[in-house]
Amino acid sequence: MMRFHHMGVFVADIDEALRLWVDVLGFTLTHRAFIPDGRKDQPGTRMPAETLDDIFGVEGARSEMALLTSADGAMIELQCPLVPKIERTPPENLRYGHTGIHELGFQVEDIDGWFERIRAAGYQTQTDYVWPWAVTGKSFLFYDQDGNLIQFCEQKGMPSWRP
Structure with a gap:
């Protein structure tokens, strides 16, 4: 297990x-x-x-x-x-072109409300909008204060990767 x-x-x-x-x-x-x-x-x-x-x-x-x-x-x-004293990873090394775990994803409800809440709190979103995701869902990504990427996903119905 x-x-x-x-x-x-x-x-x-x-x-x-x-x-x-x-x-x-x-x-x-x-x-x-x-x-x-x-x-x-x-x-x-x-x-x-x-x-x-x-x-x-x-x-x-x-x-x-x-x-x-x-x-x-x-x-x-x-x-x-x-x-050792922590050093911030340069932003260009936190994106998709480097190895490592760069994205932490959460399943949420009311994704539009979360999008507004994150932006109102001053965090940078990767896009200026919530986008379609996995055929029946919506998603957005944002960066924490250290540049770590966090994804919020809202799924309605069966995800496209499930049989």
Whole structure:
């Protein structure tokens, strides 16, 4: 068995990221902390320093993280590394011409309302309109404060890729 657990989004400013995810998108902040929070031999340690050093590939790794959940159970992990200091990816490397996960998609209802809400909050949309998607749906894409691409899709009826 395998099911989706969460998506990690690395950000340069965690407070600005929370403005999008909590205030605009309606996620609930369930946990916020600095990691690491101890060492392997300390009881109650959730993220040992040794492990974070191995994951980040540097000695003395440190990050601020936040876990968020939607009403439907989607979970987002925001990470704002302090050591090593995070660098914003150049916009040209966040588009479709480079490898990596560059698009996070959500199924929504009232896509036109979401489009207006995203634009009113000051986020750049990839197009100035909501476009037809998968024969029976509509969609739009927008960029968060770090240039990460997020897609909203509204599906009415059977998607075109299903038999």
